[in-house]
Amino acid sequence: MHQTLFGRLPKTLIILVSAWILMEIAVRIYLEWPLSTDFYSSLPADQITEYQKQIGVRATTGKGWIHLGWIADPEREIYRIERATGDRWLYVRDVVFGSFLNHDGGKYRVWAHPKNGDEFRLIGEITVAPESGIAPLYKPLIAGDWRTLLKPEKSGYYINDHTIFQGKTGIWRLLGITSKSDGDFNAEKYFAVGVSEKFPPDSGMLETDPIADFGELAWAPHVIRADSVYHLFWSPHKLHQMTSVDGVNWTDHRITIPKPYHKFFRDAMVLQVDTNQWLLYTTARGGYFSEIDIYQSFNLENWQYIGKALDSSWGSERNAIFSSMESPFVVDYQNRFYLSLTYNNDSFFWPGILMLFHIWPDRASYNDTKVFQADNPYDFGIYRGENNSPSLVTNLTTHGPEIIHNPESDEWYITTAGWPWMASITSGEVAIAPLRWEFQK
Structure with missing residues (x-):
């Protein structure tokens, strides 16, 4: 037997x-x-029809691609894309969310197809053409030594994820995660601030008063400027937002995504892709695999999930319960888009437990930042491991970096930071190094 x-x-x-x-x-x-999730938390379902009428279909384009965006109601509708050919409309495909990416231009229309059997409803019609040519491919390289940019002493004892921008008066500003510990993520509830007239400064930034202390977790700040107004975003698990007319004094704290589409939402980064069109990139986790999600907005207040900027699958080395793809940052360099992310947190249950005791077996992995490329800002492919991911450009030894362009000097820089007990490049400070773009093809 x-x-x-x-x-x-x-x-x-x-x-x-x-x-x-x-x-x-x-x-x-x-x-x-x-953790709670809800597609409709930023734009409630009962407001969608009115917003669909206001927004219609919006287009953005680049070299060899077009994108159509609209407000979606995926629980009640699917969306049919049609393209005009001569005097006929031909079916292209159906989509679930308010996003359609394609290489071919032309005259398009988007129909809402109610799931209850009601008649199709036209969302909008638009003619759009891709830009001609192919964007060149470059590889970013760290081109010099690291030097200290800011090490706080008053508001906290370190900086982790951070954002760097130039305020209204031309003063450069850094906002970053901190706490009065050596890296207790549960104590990170406001942002350290550094300032300098020159960037990068010769002797580091000057620390000023911290901001955004509302008694709850405050991770990964990000600042953009739109229509002369500065917008500050942060997380985790929901999207906080404040505004400022000068980049110094922040008001109107609100939560614009109370519940995200996927769990472990954090490290939000915003990129403007066209007039009144913005994308929000965040850390997330799907069923098992780590991913970078994209949300879309036409007003910087109402956000809707539209898909994955980068997925991972079998062959990917790390897929932590709370996601291994952190600190996404997207930059447009000569019409090609580059997504950097710090790839740490090993798979299975034990890394999260060890982290509570400040144990990190592979400290080198803390500085494993990967850079992916695409000709558009919507789709960076699928990560299936180092040797099986065509969109992977390079690996950089840095943690939670920002990629910064100084328009006055036309020079590029990259940063690194992290918890003092874990980081191996820094010991509490944000450090900065020159960045060089090496032509590939």
């Missing part, structure tokens, strides 16, 4: 495997249970 599989295995091994599975389930439940 044949023995069963478990009958052939040593009892000790069976116990260990069972314990591993139970721990994996328990940690996932513990981490995921408090």
Whole structure:
């Protein structure tokens, strides 16, 4: 008589495997249970029809691509894309969210197809053409030594994820995660601030008063300027926002995404892609694999999930319960887009537990930043590992970097930072180095 599989295995091994599975389930439940998701949290379902009428279909284009965007209601509708050919409209495909990316220009229309069987409703019609040519491909390289940009002493003892921008008067400003610890993420509830007239300054930035202390977690600040107004975003698990007319004094704190589409939402970064069109990139996790999500907005207040900027699949080396793709940053260099992300947090349940005790077995992985490229800002492909990911351009040794262009000097820079107990490049400071773009083809 044949023995069963478990009958052939040593009892000790069976116990260990069972314990591993139970721990994996328990940690996932513990981490995921408090987190809520809702596609409609930023734009409620009862307001969508009115917003669809206001927005219609908006287009943005680049070299060899076009994108159509609109307000979507995926629980109640699917969206049919049609393209005019001569005097006929030909079906292209159906989509779920308010986003359609294609290489071919032309005359398009988008129909809402109600799932309850009601008649199709026209969302909008638009003629759009891609820009001619192919954007060149470059590889970013760290082109010099790291030097200190800011090490706080008053508001906290380190900087982790941060943002750098130039205020209304021309003063450069840095906002960054901090706390009075050596890296307790539960204590990070406001942002350290550094300023300098020159960028980068010869002797580092001057620390000023911290901002955005509302008694709850404040991670990964990001600032953009739109129509002479500065917008500050941060997370985790929901999107906070404030505005400023000068980049110094911030008011009108509000939460513009109370519940994201996927769990472990954090590290938000915003990119303007056209007039009144913005994309929000965030860390997220799907069913098992890590990913970078994209949300779309036409007013910087109402956001809707439209898909994955970068997915991962079998072959990817890290897929932590709370996601391994962190600190996304997208930059447009000579009409090609580059997505950097810090790829750490190993798979399975144990890295999160060890982190609570300030144990990180592979410290080098903390500075593993990967850079992906695409001819558009919507789709950077699928990461299937180092040797099986065509969109992967390079790896950079840095943690949570910002890529900054100084328009006065026309020079590029990259930063690194991190928790003092874990980082191996820095010891609490934000450091900066020159960045060079090396032509590939």
